[in-house]
Amino acid sequence: MLTLTTLLLGLTALPVLANDQLAYQLTEELTVEVGPRIAGSLADAKAVAWATNKFQLLGYDKVWTEQFNTPFWQRGNARLEIISPYPQSLVLTALGGSVGTDAEGITASIVMFNSLEDLMQAKREEVLGKIVFINKAMTKDKVGSQYGKVVGARSKGAVEAARLGAKAIIIRSVGTSNNRFAHTGKMTYEDNIAKIPAVAISVPDAIQLTKIIAKAPEAKLRLNMENHTQDAISHNVIAEITGSERPDEIVLIGAHLDSWDQGTGALDDGAGVGLVMATGALIKKLGQPKRTIRVVLYGNEEGGLVGARAYAAKHASELAKHVVASESDFGAGRIWQFDSKFGPQSLGFAKEIQQLLSGHGIALGPNKAFGGPDVSVLAALGVPVVSLEQDGTDYFDFHHTPNDTFDKIDPAALAQNQQAWILMTTALANSTIDLRK
Numbered sequence: 094m095l096t097l098t099t100l101l102l103g104l105t106a107l108p109v110l111a112n113d114q115l116a117y118q119l120t121e122e123l124t125v126e127v128g129p130r131i132a133g134s135l136a137d138a139k140a141v142a143w144a145t146n147k148f149q150l151l152g153y154d155k156v157w158t159e160q161f162n163t164p165f166w167q168r169g170n171a172r173l174e175i176i177s178p179y180p181q182s183l184v185l186t187a188l189g190g191s192v193g194t195d196a197e198g199i200t201a202s203i204v205m206f207n208s209l210e211d212l213m214q215a216k217r218e219e220v221l222g223k224i225v226f227i228n229k230a231m232t233k234d235k236v237g238s239q240y241g242k243v244v245g246a247r248s249k250g251a252v253e254a255a256r257l258g259a260k261a262i263i264i265r266s267v268g269t270s271n272n273r274f275a276h277t278g279k280m281t282y283e284d285n286i287a288k289i290p291a292v293a294i295s296v297p298d299a300i301q302l303t304k305i306i307a308k309a310p311e312a313k314l315r316l317n318m319e320n321h322t323q324d325a326i327s328h329n330v331i332a333e334i335t336g337s338e339r340p341d342e343i344v345l346i347g348a349h350l351d352s353w354d355q356g357t358g359a360l361d362d363g364a365g366v367g368l369v370m371a372t373g374a375l376i377k378k379l380g381q382p383k384r385t386i387r388v389v390l391y392g393n394e395e396g397g398l399v400g401a402r403a404y405a406a407k408h409a410s411e412l413a414k415h416v417v418a419s420e421s422d423f424g425a426g427r428i429w430q431f432d433s434k435f436g437p438q439s440l441g442f443a444k445e446i447q448q449l450l451s452g453h454g455i456a457l458g459p460n461k462a463f464g465g466p467d468v469s470v471l472a473a474l475g476v477p478v479v480s481l482e483q484d485g486t487d488y489f490d491f492h493h494t495p496n497d498t499f500d501k502i503d504p505a506a507l508a509q510n511q512q513a514w515i516l517m518t519t520a521l522a523n524s525t526i527d528l529r530k
């Protein structure tokens with residue numbers, strides 16, 4: 094029989110079940126209801142509205158947005174073909190920020206290098222008038238340590254190739270998947286260096302291209318691409334749980350709201366958004382923390398930390414009151430290590446936090462935390478940071494590809510993340526320790 098008591102029990106039992114999966118539910122909502130959300134786009138604005146509304150529904154004490162100017166880069170059609178001697182097309186993606194070609198496209202022979210460093214040592218006559226191909230493979234590990242060694246080809250390759258007179262650049266995808274899709278990501282230009290089109294090809298296509306070049310060093314390619322960039326605005330979305338005793342002291346936890354356009358930005362960084370939104374909301378249910386917990390959903394991380402720099406500039410006078418900052422932006426794998434970047438007197442407190450987390454299989458790092466891409470801007474300005482380091486073994490299979498979608502998230506792993514974020518953030522917010530010391 095349905096009584097008031099069973100109804101009430103039902104109602105009180107439900108949120109417990111739901112709470113365990115709150116980060117997962119929020120990530121699902123963002124990726125399903127908004128989907129891909131490149132900075133400056135209509136979908137980006139929709140994500141800002143979604144997050145603002147959601148923070149209010151979750152019971153945050155203060156919610157606001159901070160506007161900044163940003164480029165809005167849009168991918169157009171792109172096609173890359175071998176035109177001789179073995180005509181066929183290659184699977185590519187434009188790199189974020191790349192210019193397009195004119196209507197005829199670029200037709201040229203190709204010159205291959207094994208790394209950005211090799212390109213930088215090349216002679217101008219080897220490169221002039223050609224399409225450069227950088228074929229640097231990336232290997233997998235838990236911490237993604239290869240990314241930093243490979244990503245230079247993506248970010249700086251166009252500048253270095255153009256310096257030597259290249260017409261365009263192709264890179265092997267910065268990623269670890271053997272699937273036939275390419276990984277996008279931000280590339281940059283420099284003033285006074287020609288802006289040449291930059292694309293990535295899938296790993297199987299990179300292997301295919303090396304075989305074509307081995308048989309036919311004079312192979313000719315044609316690239317057609319139609320990207321364009323315009324000026325736009327975006328927003329950081331910020332929400333707080335006000336501290337009960339030290340409201341002016343800020344514990345900042347962040348993630349980035351924007352994503353690349355190819356997938357739905359579930360691992361990068363929908364999961365991080367869900368985690369930090371859930372963390373503040375669930376801590377508040379347990380009672381107001383002593384320090385203020387400020388959740389920052391940064392805009393345009395992918396286009397080069399645009400929102401993070403805007404936040405640091407706007408809050409420059411308040412940075413001394415940022416006691417610590419952290420970010421979730423490495424997918425949705427289990428957390429295996431907690432690390433800090435504290436002053437020497439606070440290392441005992443780092444150990445205490447790790448002990449709270451040890452039941453979730455989380456070890457202590459060597460006080461060398463990075464914090465995350467957006468909060469690294471704050472770390473560079475002296476704000477202490479902490480990291481909950483995730484297992485990223487598979488992260489670069491999906492990173493910046495059409496395959497970064499919600500189905501890749503393991504709810505049990507995300508629940509472990511959520512518990513760790515709540516424990517860590519509560520400890521930081523209820524402490525009185527000056528972590529700079």
Ligand SMILES: [Zn+2]
Pocket residue numbers: 349361362394422423
């Ligand atoms: Zn990210």
